[in-house]
Amino acid sequence: MHPFDFVRAEAIPKALEAHAGRTDVAYLAGGTTLVDLMKLNVMTPASVVDITALAEPALKRIVETSDGGLRIGALVSNSALAHHAIVRERYPVLSQALLAGATVQIRNMATVGGNLLQRTRCYYFRDTATPCNKREPGSGCAAIGGYNRLHAIVGGSDHCVAAHPSDMCVAMAALDAVVRIRGVRAERTVPFTDLHTLPGEHPDIETVLEPGELITSVDLPPLAFARRSRYLKVRDRASYAFALISVAAALDVENGTIRAARVALGGVGTKPWRLPDTERALANQPATDATYRTVAQGALSDAKPLQFNAFKVDLARRAIVKTLRAVGAMT
Amino acid sequence: MSMNRRTFLESVAAASAPLVIGVELTRVATTPLTPVALIVNGTSRRFEIDPRVTLLDALREHAGLTGTKKGCDHGQCGACTVHVNGQRVLSCLTLAMQVDGKRVTTIEGLSAAAGELHPMQRAFIAHDGFQCGYCTPGQIMSAVALLHEPCGPGDDDVRECMSGNICRCGAYPNIVAAIQSVRKA
Numbered sequence: 001m002h003p004f005d006f007v008r009a010e011a012i013p014k015a016l017e018a019h020a021g022r023t024d025v026a027y028l029a030g031g032t033t034l035v036d037l038m039k040l041n042v043m044t045p046a047s048v049v050d051i052t053a054l055a056e057p058a059l060k061r062i063v064e065t066s067d068g069g070l071r072i073g074a075l076v077s078n079s080a081l082a083h084h085a086i087v088r089e090r091y092p093v094l095s096q097a098l099l100a101g102a103t104v105q106i107r108n109m110a111t112v113g114g115n116l117l118q119r120t121r122c123y124y125f126r127d128t129a130t131p132c133n134k135r136e137p138g139s140g141c142a143a144i145g146g147y148n149r150l151h152a153i154v155g156g157s158d159h160c161v162a163a164h165p166s167d168m169c170v171a172m173a174a175l176d177a178v179v180r181i182r183g184v185r186a187e188r189t190v191p192f193t194d195l196h197t198l199p200g201e202h203p204d205i206e207t208v209l210e211p212g213e214l215i216t217s218v219d220l221p222p223l224a225f226a227r228r229s230r231y232l233k234v235r236d237r238a239s240y241a242f243a244l245i246s247v248a249a250a251l252d253v254e255n256g257t258i259r260a261a262r263v264a265l266g267g268v269g270t271k272p273w274r275l276p277d278t279e280r281a282l283a284n285q286p287a288t289d290a291t292y293r294t295v296a297q298g299a300l301s302d303a304k305p306l307q308f309n310a311f312k313v314d315l316a317r318r319a320i321v322k323t324l325r326a327v328g329a330m331t
Numbered sequence: 332m333s334m335n336r337r338t339f340l341e342s343v344a345a346a347s348a349p350l351v352i353g354v355e356l357t358r359v360a361t362t363p364l365t366p367v368a369l370i371v372n373g374t375s376r377r378f379e380i381d382p383r384v385t386l387l388d389a390l391r392e393h394a395g396l397t398g399t400k401k402g403c404d405h406g407q408c409g410a411c412t413v414h415v416n417g418q419r420v421l422s423c424l425t426l427a428m429q430v431d432g433k434r435v436t437t438i439e440g441l442s443a444a445a446g447e448l449h450p451m452q453r454a455f456i457a458h459d460g461f462q463c464g465y466c467t468p469g470q471i472m473s474a475v476a477l478l479h480e481p482c483g484p485g486d487d488d489v490r491e492c493m494s495g496n497i498c499r500c501g502a503y504p505n506i507v508a509a510i511q512s513v514r515k516a
Contacts, residue, residue: 003362006382006428028429035385035424036405048382050429083481103495104480105409105473108418109425239494 002044011055012214016184018049021212027051029075030109032102033118041128042119042135051075051214059216062086068222074113074215078168079104081112091220093229093248097171100233103240113215116169116179116195117207120162121242122151133159134203149308150242154300155270160203161306163267164196165242170266171231173274174248178219183210192218196271203270225252225260228330232323233266234315243267245316247323253287263324268300268316275299278320287328289321296320337397367431371396372440382428387411389427390437398438398468402497409496412469413437419476421495438468441475451475451513458509462500470496474510486511 009015019025026045028034029052037043052075059075062084070091072081081087082098098107101115124130124142131140143151143161151161169192177192195207209215220226229250235241246266252259261282265273278299285291296317303313364379369386371394378384378393387404390396390413402410404423411423414436441449451474454460461467473496482492489507498506 001383004382005362006365006426008428008431028426031424031426031429032406032421035426038383039405048426050426052429103409104477104492105412105419105421105495106406109420239491 001038002041002046004038004045005047006050007047008050008053010053012182012216015049015051015054015214016182016212018047019212021184021210022047023211025049025212027214029111029114030077030106032106032110033114037119037126040126042126056216065219065222070220072112072218072220074111074217076112078102078107078110078112078115081168082107089227091171091175091223091226091229093174093226093231093250094168094171094220096231097167097233097246097248100231100243100246101167112168112218115166116172116215116218117209118166119206121165122162125162134162134199134206137202137204144306147308148306150244151306151309152270153268153303153305153309153312154273155198156304157199157201157203159201160199160270162199162203162270164269164271166272167231167233167243167246167266169196169272170246170264171248172218172220173272174229174250174262174264175220175223175226176262178221179215180217180219181209181213182216183213187216189219193272193274199270223250226250226262228253228327229262230323230327230330232319232326234319245312245319247316247319249320249323249327251282251287251324251327253328256287258282258285258287258291263299263320265316265320268303268312282324289325292321292324292328296324365428367428369394369427369430369435370433371435372437378427380427382426384427385423386413386415386425386427386430386435387422390422390435393427396437396439399472400465400468402466402469407497408466408469409473410466410469412472412496414472414476417476417479419473436472438472441471449475450516451478451509454509454513455506458505458512459502460505460509461498461502466496466498466500466502470498470506474506474513477510478514484514489514 007018024046028048028050059073061073063071065071078098082095088095125132130142133141152163172192179190179195181188231248233243233246235244243266248264250262261279263275263278281295362381368377390399400410402408406421406424413422416433477492482488486507489510
């Protein structure tokens with residue numbers, strides 16, 4: 001680990017001031033991404049600003065908003081969010097997604113804000129001996145011509161095909177969450193699906209956050225049919241493994257007809273992958289197996305499979321069918 | 332300090348240092364040491380450490396509490412599991428500086444009184460829940476925390492809730508049995 005200065009911030013303005021928008025400073029919350037990558041010398045901040053002691057109470061709270069939605073403080077732990085009664089009842093896909101990720105110990109440490117910003121598990125990114133445009137812009141991508149079984153089939157570029165690893169993010173993308181951000185000058189909000197950027201020619205840039213900006217909360221809009229939702233994760237092990245494929249889906253069904261749908265995928269994209277075409281194809285269709293199969297078959301037509309991950313296309317379609325079937329069967 | 336394997340080896344190394352001839356050690360600039368205060372197993376301990384020191388290394392190297400083990404040092408095995416403010420976490424991915432003023436419980440701090448074992452420790456013995464013993468402190472710390480976490484009643488639920496602790500000896504069936512015996516007691 002490279003040496004760094006450690007600063008503990010006791011309030012948001014102090015944190016913003018300590019960071020000062022410098023590119024060699026990192027905020028530290030749960031540490032499950034940052035400390036791991038610092039040990040690998042993949043991340044080498046000169047200064048670490050500990051934000052776990054920020055005093056603003058809203059950062060660690062989950063509160064109902066006046067419009068019937070939910071405001072989730074950025075420092076809420078993954079386990080606290082997963083087990084929250086309102087989340088389990090009104091947004092079960094989010095609870096299931098969180099519980100599908102990592103382990104109890106990691107979920108106790110990891111924060112909501114940190115989960116949004118977690119880095120890829122691409123082993124070439126994590127190994128400083130191999131070329132990686134995300135870690136060192138311009139050095140090349142070892143995954144494109146390498147062992148890319150776990151990598152993305154959509155959203156990639158000639159510079160990077162690293163998959164986004166989060167489960168929570170897939171559910172939040174499906175729920176159209178809104179991310180609140182505080183900077184030195186102002187507060188702003190970003191729709192969830194706009195938070196993460198595609199790698200393009202600059203895979204080292206992963207979000208629309210400016211250096212130094214702090215995520216303060218994630219807001220879930222009220223969505224009555226979100227009660228009828230599910231998260232399905234397909235992976236090599238029964239637990240504690242990242243997704244090969246995952247699906248977050250919600251269906252608004254009345255009298256056997258789908259009025260509206262939300263579908264998002266994990267494991268396939270360089271960012272959490274919402275499927276607006278699939279959602280449109282489901283609308284006004286009968287909530288039947290035939291519908292799910294037809295619609296799933298049309299998904300991922302733009303996928304660009306790599307040498308070792310072509311299986312993801314069919315696996316994703318089957319997973320979509322299985323998830324929609326499970327959601328359709330909910331009462 | 333009482334004599335154990337670690338203190339013996341340290342004393343041997345110290346005694347043999349004068350025999351190393353003609354070696355010049357270059358002093359390398361290091362980060363200034365920073366004070367931190369941890370409350371470990373009920374006792375306040377102060378250290379002066381490099382900010383890079385993890386809670387795991389602070390416990391093992393600075394506090395001399397070697398019950399917590401370093402398995403992978405990357406948060407993937409669970410051998411380093413301790414409790415911070417009552418919650419189970421991975422000490423290898425926690426910087427000691429972050430735990431300033433917080434309550435840390437290690438395997439050494441589980442028993443209520445000297446010589447007495449925690450019911451979970453007794454259960455691991457009764458059900459033969461370990462072979463080499465290296466993962467065992469982490470397993471027990473996780474298992475004790477599980478008792479007050481939401482976890483379904485079945486063996487599969489326990490397996491899922493314990494999935495962050497691996498055991499290369501494969502003592503899993505007996506670990507699950509030990510945990511269930513305490514839960515059902």
